[in-house]
Amino acid sequence: MxxxxxxxxxxxxxxxxxxxxxxxxxxxxxxxxxxxxxxxxxxxxxxxxxxxxxxxxxxxxxxRPGLKKGQLTPQEEGIIIELHALWGNKWSTIARYLPGRTDNEIKNYWRTNFKKKKTPSQNRQKQKLKIAFRRDHYRQEVNEKMNSFVFPYKDDNNICKMDDAVAVKSSSSTASEQQQHNQSLTGQDVASWWDIVSEDGFWSEFLWDLGNGHPNQPVMEK
DNA sequence: AAGATTTCCAACCGCCCGAAT
DNA sequence: TATTCGGGCGGTTGGAAATCT
Structure with missing residues (x-):
């Protein structure tokens, strides 16, 4: 040729x-x-x-066969927010827990919804604030409301509660340890977990509309 | 109705890493 | 051991579509 x-x-x-x-x-x-x-x-x-x-x-x-088309569901959005709070911009890693969704799609979703105009440096700063806020608020809420809920984060022998999972995750010092923990959580786990905990809608009190000033949460800088 | 602005998303770019040589 | 190469990843861009003024 x-x-x-x-x-x-x-x-x-x-x-x-x-x-x-x-x-x-x-x-x-x-x-x-x-x-x-x-x-x-x-x-x-x-x-x-x-x-x-x-x-x-x-x-x-x-x-690729099996790809989902159309808008992300609220469940998927919740998973993205949650996993992003844990792992940051690891789009391909996050995508593994959302069957049928691609890293590109998730990346675009995040940019669309959480990166608003302003300068790049302002965006970065704002993003950090949001993530830090979300993580802290998330832990607090979880402690208060879900202490008895079984989070599907598993080690070899036990089913850990959500706060344990966060603790285990953040205490995993090496990359391989983190990867091992990451892999123990399946997309199905997360999805079913989300289905259960989203029933009473309390997630929306602090995960959705970040910065829109829910009565029970600090108002985020806009 | 029309031009301006914003949003969305497919696709490209450049870097990194691991396997092969 | 050093180099090369292919694949994967995150960041970025460009243009079409939607929305606003």
Missing amino acids: AGMIGWRMLDQEWRKGPWTPEEDDLLIEYVKMHGEGRWSSVAGCSGLKRSGKSCRLRWVNYL
Whole structure:
């Protein structure tokens, strides 16, 4: 093929911009034949003039079976807020607990809802404040209202309560320890946990509309 | 009705890490 | 051990759509 060096194409040969239905079909066909991965060889095998990175992104964020379309549910939003308070901008990690949602989607959701205008530095500062506020308020509320509730954060032998989970999480010093703890919490766990605790609606008292000045909470800077 | 502004989201960019050589 | 390469990740951008004035 013209413009190829071995199986690789010169960078300027890659197509960019929005994907066409025809390109999607080619990529789907490729994945059917070869499975996910080996993205750098998609162009050579399928005739797509797209980089491996572009193919992977298209597949993961749009074509992959099982992806949910449409708005995030309140449950999913709650999970995002909660996990973000624990882990920060670990979008791919958060996405693992939201089956059918992509890291890109979650990242966009967060930006849309929690990063408002202003300058980047102001945004960062505000974001830190929000997270710190949310975490502290969250712990306090949890202590008061849910001390007897079984949080689905599990270690090898026990089912821990929510505050234990937070404590275990924050006391895990090494990356591998943290990863181990992270992995012990499944998306299903979180989802079912959320279904139960959201029934009486008390989460909305402090998780939703941050900064809108709920009567029972400090008013956040706008 | 029309132009301006804001929101949303698909896609790209650059960096990092681990595996292969 | 050093280098190369592919894949994954978070940050950012650009443009279409929606909303506002």
